Amino acid sequence: MGLWDMIVESWEKACEEVDHPKLSRGSVLRIELTRLGIIGFDHYGIYAGNKKVIHFSGGRIRKESLDKFIEGAGIFNGGFVEVMSFSSSAIENITLEESYQRAKSCVGMAGYDVLDSNCEHFALWCRTGEAFSGQAFGSESELFDIPTAAMAANIPRMIGSAFNRLGMQRSREISISGIVDV
Numbered sequence: 619m620g621l622w623d624m625i626v627e628s629w630e631k632a633c634e635e636v637d638h639p640k641l642s643r644g645s646v647l648r649i650e651l652t653r654l655g656i657i658g659f660d661h662y663g664i665y666a667g668n669k670k671v672i673h674f675s676g677g678r679i680r681k682e683s684l685d686k687f688i689e690g691a692g693i694f695n696g697g698f699v700e701v702m703s704f705s706s707s708a709i710e711n712i713t714l715e716e717s718y719q720r721a722k723s724c725v726g727m728a729g730y731d732v733l734d735s736n737c738e739h740f741a742l743w744c745r746t747g748e749a750f751s752g753q754a755f756g757s758e759s760e761l762f763d764i765p766t767a768a769m770a771a772n773i774p775r776m777i778g779s780a781f782n783r784l785g786m787q788r789s790r791e792i793s794i795s796g797i798v799d800v
Contacts, residue, residue, distance in 0.1 A: 640797075640798050640799070641665055641701065641792060641797050641798070641799060642665070642714045642799075643665055643666060643667040643714060643715065643718045643799070644664060644665065644713070644714030644715055644716070644717035644718035644719075644721075644744075644745070645664070645665040645701050645702075645714060645717075646662060646663075646664060646665075646701070646702040646704075646717075646741050646742070646744070646745050647662065647663050647664070647665055647671060647687070647699045647700065647701060647702070647741075648660050648661070648662050648699070648700040648702055649661050649687065649688050649691050649698075649699055649700065650691060651690045651691055652690060652691075659753060660738065660753060661673065661675075661687075661737055662702075662737045662738045662740070662741035662742070663687055663737065663741055664717060664718060664720075664721035664740075664741055664744050664745070665718075666681055666718060666721065666722070667718075667799050668799065669683060669684045669794075669797060670682065670683060670684070671683075671684055671686075671687040672718075672721040672722065672724070672725060673687055673737055673740070673741070674730055674735075674736060674737040674739075674740045674741075675687075675737065677728055677730045678726060678727065678728050678730070679721075679724045679725055679726065679727045679728075679740060680725065680726075681722075681725050684699065684794050684797070685794070687699075688794065697793055697794055697795065698791045698792060698793055698794065699791070699792055699794060699797075700790070700791050701790050701791070701792060702745075704745065704746060708746045708748070709745060709746055711747065712745060712746065712747055717744045717745045718744075720743070720744040721740075721741075721744045724740065724744075727761075729761050732754065733751075733754045733755070734754070734759055734760075734761070735749070735759040735761035736751055736753075736754060736759075738750075738751040738752070738753055738754070739751045739754070739758075739759040739761070743759070749761065
C-alpha cells in the first residue's frame with residue numbers, strides 16, 4: 619500500500635467515526651477517568667441504549683446516563699467514549715444483545731473490589747463470558763459466575779495491555795453528543 623492510499627484510508631476511518639456514530643446496545647464502552655487530577659485509569663461499562671450505560675460504580679452495578687458514566691473523565695476525552703472490540707474467538711458465543719441482557723441482570727449487584735471484581739471484570743464478563751481485568755494485573759473475578767437471563771500516563775491501561783488475552787482494543791471513539799442508537 620502506498621503512502622497516498624494509507625493517508626486516504628486513515629482519513630476515511632476518521633470520517634467514519636464522525637459520520638457514523640451509531641452504537642449498539644451491549645457494546646463495551648471505555649473512558650479514562652482521573653483521581654486527584656493525576657492518576658489515570660480506565661472505566662468500563664455496557665451500552666444500554668438511549669444514551670444509558672450499565673457500569674460498576676460506587677460499589678454497585680447501576681444503569682445511568684452517559685453523562686454520569688463519564689463524570690471525572692480526563693480533560694482530553696471528557697466528551698467522548700471509546701467503543702471496544704475483541705478478537706472473534708473471545709466473543710463467538712455471545713451476541714451484543716446477550717451482552718446487554720447479562721449487564722441488565724446484574725443491576726443492583728454489589729461487591730466491588732478494585733483487584734477482584736471491578737468495572738472491567740464486569741464489562742468483559744458481559745461481552746466475552748470471562749470476568750477478566752488487565753488493569754488488575756490480569757486477575758479474574760468469581761463474582762460474575764452467576765446465571766444470566768441470556769493527563770498522566772495511564773499506568774493501569776499499560777498494565778492492562780500486558781494482560782490482554784481477549785484481544786481487546788479500541789475500535790473507535792464517539793462524541794457523546796452525536797451518539798445514535800442502532
